[in-house]
Amino acid sequence: MTELSPRDPTPLLPIDWAYAAAPESREIVTIAERYGLFIGGEWVEPRAGASFTTCSPRDEEPLAEIAQAGAADVAAAVDAARAAFPGWSGLAGSERAKYLFRIARLLQERAREFAVLESLNGGKPIKESRDVDLPLAAAHFFYHAGWADKLEYAFPNRSPRPLGVVGQIIPWNFPLLMLAWKLAPALAAGNTAVLKPAETTPLTALAFCELLLQAELPAGVVNIITGDGATGAALVEAAVDKIAFTGSTEVGKEIQRRLAGSGTRLTLELGGKAANIVFDDAALDQAVEGIVNGIYFNQGHVCCAGSRLLVQESIAEAAVEKLKQRMASLRVGDPLDKNTDVGAINSRAQLTKIEQLVAAGSAEGADIYQPPCRLPEKGYWFAPTVFTNVAQSHRIAREEIFGPVLAVLTFRTPQEAVEKANNTPYGLSAGVWTEKGSRILWMAERLRAGVVWANTFNRFDPASPFGGYKESGFGREGGRHGLEPYLAFESA
Ligand code: NAP
Ligand code: MG
Numbered sequence: 001m002t003e004l005s006p007r008d009p010t011p012l013l014p015i016d017w018a019y020a021a022a023p024e025s026r027e028i029v030t031i032a033e034r035y036g037l038f039i040g041g042e043w044v045e046p047r048a049g050a051s052f053t054t055c056s057p058r059d060e061e062p063l064a065e066i067a068q069a070g071a072a073d074v075a076a077a078v079d080a081a082r083a084a085f086p087g088w089s090g091l092a093g094s095e096r097a098k099y100l101f102r103i104a105r106l107l108q109e110r111a112r113e114f115a116v117l118e119s120l121n122g123g124k125p126i127k128e129s130r131d132v133d134l135p136l137a138a139a140h141f142f143y144h145a146g147w148a149d150k151l152e153y154a155f156p157n158r159s160p161r162p163l164g165v166v167g168q169i170i171p172w173n174f175p176l177l178m179l180a181w182k183l184a185p186a187l188a189a190g191n192t193a194v195l196k197p198a199e200t201t202p203l204t205a206l207a208f209c210e211l212l213l214q215a216e217l218p219a220g221v222v223n224i225i226t227g228d229g230a231t232g233a234a235l236v237e238a239a240v241d242k243i244a245f246t247g248s249t250e251v252g253k254e255i256q257r258r259l260a261g262s263g264t265r266l267t268l269e270l271g272g273k274a275a276n277i278v279f280d281d282a283a284l285d286q287a288v289e290g291i292v293n294g295i296y297f298n299q300g301h302v303c304c305a306g307s308r309l310l311v312q313e314s315i316a317e318a319a320v321e322k323l324k325q326r327m328a329s330l331r332v333g334d335p336l337d338k339n340t341d342v343g344a345i346n347s348r349a350q351l352t353k354i355e356q357l358v359a360a361g362s363a364e365g366a367d368i369y370q371p372p373c374r375l376p377e378k379g380y381w382f383a384p385t386v387f388t389n390v391a392q393s394h395r396i397a398r399e400e401i402f403g404p405v406l407a408v409l410t411f412r413t414p415q416e417a418v419e420k421a422n423n424t425p426y427g428l429s430a431g432v433w434t435e436k437g438s439r440i441l442w443m444a445e446r447l448r449a450g451v452v453w454a455n456t457f458n459r460f461d462p463a464s465p466f467g468g469y470k471e472s473g474f475g476r477e478g479g480r481h482g483l484e485p486y487l488a489f490e491s492a
Pocket of ligand 1: 169227231234400
């Protein structure tokens with residue numbers, strides 16, 4: 001008999017093991033060298049011939065040349081939408097629904113391609129674009145397809161009718177998802193649209209134009225014009241019946257000023273500084289997961305991010321300790337790697353803004369913690385950050401950072417939690433973590449926030465209205481509430 005070989009002394013896993021890279025292939029996407037504007041169902045050159053380069057924030061690689069629409073291009077897009085309006089609004093609701101269902105199914109079929117493109121152009125981790133952005137974008141079209149032939153039931157005895165041409169302006173943090181939030185209800189209600197994606201993230205909106213051609217959506221029903229803030233401002237000035245804007249409070253205010261008294265309808269989805277409130281009876285491990293999801297999801301580029309942690313004083317030390325341990329296991333790096341938890345910061349400008357506010361946090365006396373992590377050399381990166389010893393007067397507790405930066409404050413009583421949570425000009429979202437159902441209801445009644453999550457955070461569903469109070473804007477998106485701003489009603 002042969003002798004058994006002695007056991008290999010090297011353990012199966014080295015003690016200091018790391019994840020092997022698991023990159024998602026980018027072969028599936030084809031990016032054109034340059035893109036025109038999508039007007040009247042075709043690609044057209046911008047009249048002034050101007051363009052800009054869109055890059056990947058993970059390594060600053062140039063991806064494509066993007067057309068810069070000027071006022072004349074915006075006017076042409078609005079004319080195309082106007083020309084398409086009688087045909088589209090005259091279709092039976094069930095016919096419009098067919099197109100929306102088709103768009104939803106095509107998005108599902110091409111989900112991987114769109115997810116890779118979204119992560120490449122915007123910097124968010126592929127597991128988020130794949131598991132959150134794409135499924136939700138498709139869900140928004142499915143949901144609104146269901147309403148297209150039921151508007152009379154959604155708003156009984158009010159004779160709902162479409163407004164006409166709507167202008168829609170969206171930000172860079174959820175490029176395709178924000179497009180879906182805007183277009184799906186507008187089209188279901190029978191409007192035609194001109195949409196401007198954000199300057200840094202135009203690629204999924206442009207790929208979506210190809211999808212619309214595939215879906216054979218009638219020409220001019222959706223027009224996509226790329227450009228910067230000046231293009232957005234030109235759209236606000238154009239002859240549209242409604243503007244739907246998602247972006248910063250600053251630009252939102254400017255648009256509101258511009259449209260005051262003009263008769264053009266307006267909805268604004270703006271910034272936030274949400275409180276995520278943890279009581280001493282909460283399941284702490286789940287709460288820590290919720291805190292991490294609340295602020296490090298999408299690098300904290302989330303309007304409803306839980307950027308202020310309010311934790312009950314008696315458990316504050318334990319909670320912060322667990323949080324720091326959990327932060328140390330977050331993997332920061334290549335957005336296209338399937339293991340990545342925190343991707344790239346969307347742009348150089350956003351990175352600078354985050355760096356400035358974090359410097360202010362330290363200068364004002366708060367204590368900073370960042371887990372050890374090696375950031376890539378090229379591209380825009382910021383490590384997950386938490387500040388303790390924060391006062392309500394600190395800038396990091398008042399201003400929207402829109403990055404992976406959490407400010408921790410403490411409270412003793414529910415009353416104090418409510419006062420601190422509401423002590424902000426914003427009112428978009430809030431989170432409550434407690435075992436007591438009665439306390440959840442007590443809190444939800446008092447929090448001035450459009451959405452209050454209980455024992456969870458950052459949950460979205462097309463059937464659930466989303467929107468803000470105070471400087472977070474007005475109007476709702478999603479649900480029956482979200483259809484209403486795209487409709488006119490018979491006055492009594
Ligand atoms: P932003 O600068 O306000 O830009 C939003 C959009 O408006 C972009 O397409 C932008 O074009 C365009 N724009 C810029 N100046 C304009 C002007 N004068 N007139 C018309 N349009 C103009 O905001 P952002 O920095 O891209 O996005 C971050 C902000 O959006 C955060 O404050 C966040 O909280 C908010 N947000 C809110 C929600 C919500 O649902 N409440 C959701 C997501 C984000 P450019 O890209 O070329 O600048
Ligand atoms: Mg901007």
